[in-house]
Amino acid sequence: MTRAYNFNAGPAAIPLEVLEQAQEQFVNYQGAGMSIMEMSHRSALYEEVNNSAQALLRELFGVPENYHVLFLQGGASTQFAMLPLNLLQEGRPAAYVQTGAWADKAIKEAKNVGDVTIAASTKEDHYMRTPNLSEIEIPSNASYLHLTSNETIGGTQFHEFPVTGDIPLIADMSSDILSRPLDVSKFGMIYAGAQKNLGPSGVTVVIIRDELVKAGSKSIPAMFQYATHAKSNSLYNTPPSFSVYMVSLMLQWIKSKGGVSQMDQLNRDKTKLIYDRIDQSGGFYKGCAQANSRSLMNITFRMETEELEKLFVKESELQGFVGLKGHRDVGGLRASTYNAVPLSSCQALAEFMADFQKRNG
Ligand SMILES: Cc1ncc(COP(=O)(O)O)c(C=O)c1O
Structure with a gap:
């Protein structure tokens, strides 16, 4: 078979080795007589997949102990809403860096929830650059500062990040998570749809500091609270088990490549x-x-x-x-x-x- 030269923006290329490994295990996962898709998400075999994917992500990305790694559904687009629903507080605006189409969508959703202030914008430059750190103005009472580390459509990427002190820095890393080493402790929360750098669509990774999980609103539906998913190890409801499994294979592949x-x-x-x-x-x-x-x-x-x-x-x-x-x-x-x-x-x-x-x- 000839493999295409795949430059898709997402869903995107998955290594051939990973696809072949999944193919080998597709019908009969670890001798269970069934595929991973047919298995209870409460089974020991699936729990092992869930736990090992989390552990590998922690290891590869250097996620500190006081962070949760969650596997959620609804894509990064759901995080555009879930983030302000949890963390945008009354009387404390959410600050957003406006760098392109994806930041715009995140801003639009946050505005549906509460007060938003634009901390910096490169709209006048047609989103063809990220702002200098000195351009970013964060109100001292901001609930958080949100940025899009890589703008998938415009093709721009932050190469350094603002230091935000007590104000949580939140990043949409949908299109560059695990593409480079970062100090995760500088971020309050990182989220990413998996379908670019982590495997297939269907699962969204959220890495969130414990104090932000605790600070999240308790007056929103349970499915939208980070606390719900943190408490139940991402098994509150039926997870996208096959996608999480594919992410675990992708993480093993990244590890095997160094x-x-x-x-x-x-x-x-x-x-x-x-x-x-x-x-x-x-x-x-x-x-x-x-x-x-x-x-x-x-x-x-x-x-x-x-x-x-x-x-x-x-x-x-x-x-x-x-x-x-x-x-x-x-x-x-x-x-x-x-x-x-x-x-x-x-x-x-x-x-x-x-x-x-x-x-x-
Ligand atoms: C930077 C960025 N954020 C968010 C999204 C939306 O992700 P999803 O389709 O998983 O909701 C995308 C999708 O391409 C993206 O590139």
């Missing part, structure tokens, strides 16, 4: 191939994000005309590339290079870009 620092190095090597091709094209390819805000996960670029971009996508598809069309809201081109995208796919794309320029430049 962990998060190795992912970081690999992601740098991969994206350099493509950014160099853009920068050395004499303007034939134009990178969208400003240089110091460029994402190591989503490379966004444009060409002189939309016709040329369409031709690029069409020809790339004929050569086995998938997912290079930009998001429908912004157009252009985008290559998503998450952890599971191999270096060889990026080499192939850099070569294709050079060849396409030769023929059309």
